[in-house]
Amino acid sequence: MAEKKLDGIVTRGHGNRFMVFAEGRYYDCQLRKKVKFKTDQTTPVAVGDDVRITVIGEDEGAIEEVRERRSVLSRPAVGRETNEHVLAANIDSLVIVVSIQSPILKPGLIDRFLIAAEIGGLTPAIVINKLDLGLDKSDAEAIEVYQSLGYDLFLTSALNGDGLDEFREFLENHRSILSGHSGVGKSTLLNRILPDLNLRTLDVSHSTGRGQHATSHIELFYLSKDGFVIDSPGIKVLGLWQLEKENLSEYYQEMHPYLDGCRFTRCSHIHEPDCAVREAVEKGDISALRYQNYTQIYNSL
Ligand SMILES: Nc1nc2c(ncn2[C@@H]2O[C@H](COP(=O)(O)OP(=O)(O)OP(=O)(O)O)[C@@H](O)[C@H]2O)c(=O)[nH]1
Ligand SMILES: [Mg+2]
Ligand SMILES: [Zn+2]
Numbered sequence: 468m469a470e471k472k473l474d475g476i477v478t479r480g481h482g483n484r485f486m487v488f489a490e491g492r493y494y495d496c497q498l499r500k501k502v503k504f505k506t507d508q509t510t511p512v513a514v515g516d517d518v519r520i521t522v523i524g525e526d527e528g529a530i531e532e533v534r535e536r537r538s539v540l541s542r543p544a545v546g547r548e549t550n551e552h553v554l555a556a557n558i559d560s561l562v563i564v565v566s567i568q569s570p571i572l573k574p575g576l577i578d579r580f581l582i583a584a585e586i587g588g589l590t591p592a593i594v595i596n597k598l599d600l601g602l603d604k605s606d607a608e609a610i611e612v613y614q615s616l617g618y619d620l621f622l623t624s625a626l627n628g629d630g631l632d633e634f635r636e637f638l639e640n641h642r643s644i645l646s647g648h649s650g651v652g653k654s655t656l657l658n659r660i661l662p663d664l665n666l667r668t669l670d671v672s673h674s675t676g677r678g679q680h681a682t683s684h685i686e687l688f689y690l691s692k693d694g695f696v697i698d699s700p701g702i703k704v705l706g707l708w709q710l711e712k713e714n715l716s717e718y719y720q721e722m723h724p725y726l727d728g729c730r731f732t733r734c735s736h737i738h739e740p741d742c743a744v745r746e747a748v749e750k751g752d753i754s755a756l757r758y759q760n761y762t763q764i765y766n767s768l
Pocket of ligand 1: 596597598599600623624625626627647648649650651652653654655656667668669670671678679680681682683699700701702
C-alpha cells in the first residue's frame with residue numbers, strides 16, 4: 468500500500484515529538500533525520516510550521532519536510548545568544564498582552580515586542596487586560612501613546628468580559644500568538660474566548676506581584692478554518708534577535724522625521740549635542756515614555 472502523505476500544521480512540540488493537525492486530525496509525529504537544522508537554529512521545527520507528514524499509525528506520523536516560513540517570531544537562544552530560537556512560525560499577528568495593576572504595566576516590554584514583531588514580519592497588536600482593576604493616570608497616558616501611534620489596541624477584562632467580543636473577532640481572522648509577562652492573563656483570555664480549552668492559570672504572587680509561570684509550553688488552537696491563536700509561556704525580558712544599537716531608531720516611527728536633523732550622522736540620540744530627537748522629546752513632539760524605552764533598550768544592546 469502506498470504511504471499516505473498529508474500537509475499539516477505543527478500545533479505543539481515536546482522534545483523530539485511534534486503534534487501536527489492535518490485534515491481534521493491530530494498526529495503525534497517524530498522528525499525524520501533528513502529534516503535539516505540550520506546551523507544557528509535551536510530547532511528545525513516550530514509551532515505554526517507548515518509541514519508534510521507521512522502517516523504511520525492511526526494517530527502517528529513522521530515529519531518529512533518543513534515548508535518555507537512566511538514569518539518568524541524569534542529571540543536569541545537561552546545560554547547560546549548567537550543562536551536563533553524560533554518561538555513560532557507563519558503567524559500574522561503578535562498580540563502583546565499586558566495587564567494593569569497586577570502585574571503593573573511595563574511599557575518597555577511593549578516596545579521590545581513591537582520591535583520583535585517588525586523584525587519578524589508580524590503585525591503587532593496590543594491587549595491591555597485586567598481593566599476591572601482600574602486604570603491610573605500613567606496607565607491611561609501609556610494607552611494614549613500607543614493608540615496615537617496607530618497600533619490595534621484592545622482594552623479587556625477576562626474577569627468581567629469587557630472587550631472580549633471585539634478581541635475574539637480580531638483573532639478569528641488572523642494567525643496570532645499571545646505573548647507577554649507571566650500573570651497578565653493570556654491563558655485566562657483564551658479560556659474565555661474558547662470555553663472548552665481549560666488552560667491552566669495561576670494567581671499572581673502577592674509577595675512579588677509577578678505571575679507564577681502557569682503555562683509551560685507554546686501551543687496552537689484553532690478558532691476558525693484559517694484563524695488560530697497560540698498561547699505561550701510568560702517571558703521576563705524579550706531578547707531582540709538581530710538588532711544592532713545603531714538601527715534602533717528605525718523601529719521608532721515617530722523619530723523618523725527628526726533623524727536627518729541631528730548634528731552627527733551616527734547620533735545615538737542619547738548624549739550628543741544638537742540632537743533633533745532629544746529636542747523633539749523636550750518639546751513634547753515625541754512622547755517621553757517612548758524615549759525612555761528607547762534609551763533603556765539602547766543601553767541593553
Ligand atoms: N482581575 C483580573 N484578573 C485576571 C484577569 N485576567 C486574568 N486574571 C487573573 O490573573 C492570573 C494570571 O492569569 P493567567 O491566565 O494564568 O496569566 P498568563 O498570562 O497566562 O500567565 P503565564 O501562563 O504564567 O504566562 C489568574 O489568577 C487570573 O485569574 C482580569 O481581566 N482581571
Ligand atoms: Mg498562561
Ligand atoms: Zn540625535
